[in-house]
Amino acid sequence: MKDNWVKVQLSNLVECLDGQRIPIKKEIRELIKGSIPYYGASGIIDFVNDYIFDEELILLGEDGENVISRNLPLAFKISGKNWVNNHAHVLRAKHGYDTDFLVYLLENRDYTDIVSGSAQPKINQNNLMKLVFNVPESLQKQQKIAKILSTCDEVIEKTEAAIAKYKAIKQGMMHDLFTRGIDVSTGKLRPSYQEAQELYKESELGMIPKEWEVSTFGRYTTHNLYGPRFSANDYHIDGNVKTIRGTDFTKDGNILYDQAPVAMLDKSKILPHILKSGDIVMITTADCGLTAVFEEQDIDFISSAYAVKYRFNEHINPYFIKYLMQTESLLKQVNKCIRQGTLGNLPGSDVLKFLFCKPELDEQIEIVERFKSLFQKLQAEESSLSKYKKLKEGLMQDLLTGKVEVSE
The missing domain is CATH 1.10.287.1120 (Bipartite methylase S protein)
Structure with missing residues (x-):
């Protein structure tokens, strides 16, 4: 720590205004709707027609799951007219201390050492104000x-x-x-059905362009195969094949090739499972229906036992299927077929029955x-x-x- 930095207790950095907070029940807030922000532990939760504070202040969440998870900012600045409930500590910077600096200082700290309660984690005001921070003079x-x-x-x-x-x-x-x-x-995009009805025809999936047909995945697939099962002991840093698991997918359907684990497996036994460029890999457990297109790598890859490899014929662009699987129509079909359980399971055979609109x-x-x-x-x-x-x-x-x- 530099010489011009000093240790200061939070009570000497800020004034605590918690005593001025007033919670308002939701049914009462419905009667006093307005344009003034009503703050809780993590930000604005409503708007009312009156205010308690009208100045630059720091709010720090007092209780709730975010005290531990920190998925949202715990400390943040507010200004102007506002109302604060009893789930956020209200702090005013004392003379000689910058509000914005204190917000960053408070947000940067881990509070687990002073959190009380397990079902409802809470940062007690007394414990909070005793904390010591290093600050520039x-x-x-x-x-x-x-x-x-x-x-x-x-x-x-x-x-x-x-x-x-x-x-x-x-x-x-x-x-x-x-x-x-x-x-x-x-x-260019075709005109919509409302603009040019003559360009469309009726189908079991609604009105579609005349050039399209409704078909099933199964009609155009040449291979569909679950990944092989093998022992966890087969994973080895000097292995000969990588396995794509559900955790090796991004939410947008990209494969994280570098993080896929390496295994040492008998090539003759896994030969049918080895992925080729353009193969579709679909997750069938947990993130059911999440779909990626495999692109050739320097080492062989296979899908895990909780994913299916689909290979479509020359009439289908595999990336078309990847993006199609993110549409509302296909997601509905996925959800309809999921077998409920601890994680949920999508049978690979059901996927072959999925209906889709196929352009040339x-x-x-x-x-x-x-x-x-x-x-x-x-x-x-x-x-x-x-x-x-x-x-x-x-x-x-x-x-x-x-x-x-x-x-x-």
Whole structure:
């Protein structure tokens, strides 16, 4: 710790205003609806027509699951007119201490050492105010640290907004591409059924473009096979094959090849299970229906015993199936077929009966290219978000401990 940093008890950094909090039952809040934020442990939970506070303050969640999980910010700043219930500690920065700096300082701490209760974890006010923090004596230095970290937050927020935008585009695109498709002669979406009824026909899946047909997965598959079962003792760092488990999938249906475990197995016994480029791998337990397309690697891969390998014929683009499996229509069919249990199970044979609308191959390819372009943008933003969050985490550790000095 640098010489210009000092140990200060929280009670000397902030004034606690918990005594001014007033909880309002939901049925009462319904009668006093307004535009003023009503805060709880993790943020705004309602809006009312009156206020308790009208200043810059720090809220720190007092109780609830988030005290332990920290899935949401535990400490955050509020300003202007507001009402706070009794599930958040209300703190006001004392003279000589910057509110934003204190928010980062409080958010960076692990409170498990003072949490009481198991069913309902709670940060007791008395224990909280006795905590000791290292802080710079200089207000200007506190403000400089807060500015650096707030700049990181701004970048993170912009990236999260971009991700939200792309996800919204994805949902709209899925609906359009799998109900209207693309006119390959123009490269544009077909007009909707309401705009050009003559381009559509009735089917058991509703109105579909005249060029499409309704079929089953089974009609176009040439292979379908569960992964082999083998002993956990067969996993070996110097093995000859990797196994794709459900945990080796991203939620968007990408395979995390590097993290898949290696096993030493008799090649002659697993030969039918070895994946080829373009094979579909579908999870049948837990994340039932989650689908990825295998791309050739430097080592052989097989699917786990809780996944099925499907190989479609030359009339189907495998990526078309991957994206199709994320649509509402196919997800409904997945949910209808799941056998309920501890984790749920999707029989691989039921998947062969799934109904889908099949365009010609050239149109499938056009649809896939649209999705790939969007997913690449989405993945780039998600990758950037991960990097920014790690950067902020590192900066918080360095700047809030004085490990890295900042100029005033």
